Amino acid sequence: MPEHPGLVPRQIHRFRQGKMGIAADVLAVEEPLNIRITSGGATRSVAITMRTPGRDEDLARGFLFTEGVLPAEVKVTVEIEKENVVTVTLPTGQSVDWKRLERHSYTSSSCGVCGKTSLEQVYAAVPYGDVPGVAFRVIPEVINILPAKLREAQELFEETGGIHAVGLFDLSGGLLHFAEDVGRHNALDKLIGYALKQGLLPLDQHLLLLSGRASFELIQKAAMAGIGLVAAVGAPSSLAVALAEEMGVTLCGFVRGGGFNVYCGEKRLVY
Incomplete structure (x- = not known):
């Protein structure tokens, strides 16, 4: 088993071919991460998310x-002060709207908001809303090769079989970066956080692959980063399709077995 903070060994009882035996297994770690912001000498907890440790x-x-809490251009200092606590310090003169954070509720697909109000809120928050357009086109064969490339790179999934992944690809299907986590939204945040730190945003000439289904919050996060095409191994939700269509994002689902469905933005695909 490779050394990784996101893996933990476990002894289990395994039933195979009518017999029960003791075996060694590996589990994906799930622990809370407390994300805090320090601004103007005050430090407050912004969120606690269940994630796989690492990155x-x-x-x-x-x-x-x-x-939508901090814009991309703000240069912050990030410090992991202790286990499961990370503090993001804003530069002098940069403030955060604490009241807005208290009202901040639309980004989760399970938060109870839906329909037109959700789409309008997200559209207003996206910094690269006009970037994607139809600025590039991709042949279907490129979409079909993405799952195998991401699967080959998934170290944690290989060990546990119970973890999500997202992959960022160039327009020819080359894997540029990927991230894994027990939470699909955390995996995407890790990937976008890396791109943000490297100064790569907007990702308007890239393809994104999701290892599972495409939910509203994942499309929202992709749109925030300026990504124009999102493909998923699983199915999209109705609100994910509505948001992708509103944001001009090409959304493909059920990418498997040499084919896929296109739910919106088909103009980016060259047949």
């Missing part, structure tokens, strides 16, 4: 950006 700095950066 907590990327996760904090990506979360605060994709949730």
Whole structure:
């Protein structure tokens, strides 16, 4: 088993071919991460998210950006002070709207908001809303090769079989970066947080692959980063499709077995 903070060994009883035996297994770690902001000498907790340990700095950066809390141009200092606590310090003169954070509720697909209000709130928050357009086109064969490339890179999934992944690809299907986590939204925040730290945003000439289904919050986070095409191994939700269509994002689902469905933005695909 490779050394990784996101893996933990476990002895289990395994039933195979009518017999029960003791075996060694590996589990994906799930622990809470407390994300805090320090601004003007005051430090407050912004969120507690259940995640797989590792790349907590990327996760904090990506979360605060994709949730619309901090703009991309703000140069913050990120410090992992102790286990499961990360503090993001704003530069002198930069403030955060604490009242807005208290009202901040639209970004989760399970928060109870839906329909037109959700789409309008997200559209107002996206910094690269006009970037994607139809600026690039992709042949279907490129979409079909993405799952195998991401699967090959998934170290934690290989060990546990119970973890989500997201992959960022170039327009020819080359894997540029990926992230894994027990939470699909955390995996995407880690990936976008890395891109943010590297100064790569907007990701308007890239493809994004989700290892599972495409939910509203994942499309929202992708749109925040300026991504124009999102593909998923699983199915999208109705609100995810509505948001993708509103944001001009091409959304593909059920990418498996040499084919896929296109739910909106088909003009980016060359047949």
